[in-house]
Amino acid sequence: MCALNFHFLLVFSTFSSVFSDEDYYQVRACCAYSGEQSKDIEYSILTSFNKHIMMQYNSTRGNWTGFTAFSIYETQFWNADPYDRLERIFEKKLLCEDNVKSIESLGNLTTAPTVSIKLLRQPDGGHPALLLCSAYDFYPKQIRMTWSRNKQEVTSGVMYSDLLADGDLYYQIHSYLEYTPTFGETISCTVEHASLSEPKVTVWDNSLLADEVIQIIVGLCFLMLGSVIVTSGFIYYRKRRAAYSAVCQGGTLIPVEHISSPGVAYSPASANTITIDTNRP
Template identity: 55%
Template sequence: MISGGSSSPVSIIAFFLTDEDFYQVRACCTFKGPQSEETEYTVSYFFNKNLMMEYNSTRGNWTGFTAYTIEAAKWWNSDHLDPLKKRIERKLLCEDTLDLIQSIDNLTTIPTVRLKSVKRPNGEHASTLVCSAYNFYPKQIRMMWMRNGQEVTTDVSYSDVMPNGDWYYQTHSYLEYFPTSAEKIACMVEHLGLSEPMFVVWDPSLPVEQRTRIAVGLCGLVIGFVIAISGIIYYNKKSAAYITVFLLT
């Protein structure tokens, strides 16, 4: 099950060095209790999603994870002004905004889940089912594929949980499968905003709009066929009456 977290990112800064390389700084407040003194403040440096160096207010020092950042961490840990800077940052970003951050962190928006099938362009019988979750908050979410009530663990892939840029997130899951009429496939979604898991069952039948268009088309075809048959019968009867009158005269 998805459980509530106590961490809230309060600042993310990214610098794009090239089209492929980027550098990111992330500050985070972790609430360990109701008092502001129990808040842990961390600053993390990333390069191309790889954690390079991190400051932790509980430990009170920097930790490097590469040869270069290990030496940089030693230099920053020897700087007597750096602890003061971090205490000021912790107060401004975490302690002074504790109520606001916790109220935002408690907000939830349940995902909108859609399920569709994508045919392979090479004509193979296998298809891809796509389960998409849109416009949810917070980002913690779990998606699973179920076949006849059992979890599917093969031929399944997932995208990253991607921000929309408006506090909401989206993510997608993919299932490669061969369609059969005997099995029941569903996408299960768990999220903090849901009191119980959401199940979206795959229905291979045509959507209502398509069924309606086909029904209207068939009705038109039947009506046209009836009119044509009636015209033929009427023509045959009229021709027979004309021949009878002609013979009598």
């Protein structure tokens, strides 16, 4: 069933196998309503065999039309049969005219959309983040969807999908937003529809992005702290090694405070070191 403004189409269809399980015969009966209070009604029947149109009946013309050699031959008999004409009139009343009130009620039918936002792509280097705003299961199909950043409407980096029919009277539509996240900002998707007394605003929860930023910052802090500790330890190690392993003329220089045994002579090379004379007894 489909609807466009005040023009409605009601479809009844049967689908059955003939000859074999691979051959199918289909009959579609349609009621088309137009005009004020749906007074103008056109009833039609379309028959198909294996998806090939065979013949069609139209109440406005009041006859059958064939589209193949066989169906053209058959329609000659059907158009000449007065009982077939009465049968079509009865079907029009039963399927179309008796359902006028039900069809008119569809003109006032509205269904509010279900709106959701999700992240499709994380920001990665030079690539911005990508958000998706979706509106599902709404009727009628007229709808407006916009993005806002800190309550200001965004037009750049915005893309829309085609309006998609679900096949069960309802529609869906999707919108995409490319943006570079900023800490503390608010991203929202606003939907306006006939079923809503006021615009429906859905706010994107960017706590996941914030958590990731915090994790990166904490990781960098630990990395810097580790680098400082390693560098300090290396410098301390080099100083200690230099103090204990300095080489001078004729002997090894060591700190004075570590020497208290006989056979050690004072070296004038440094006020803080003495020379061990290896030639003395």
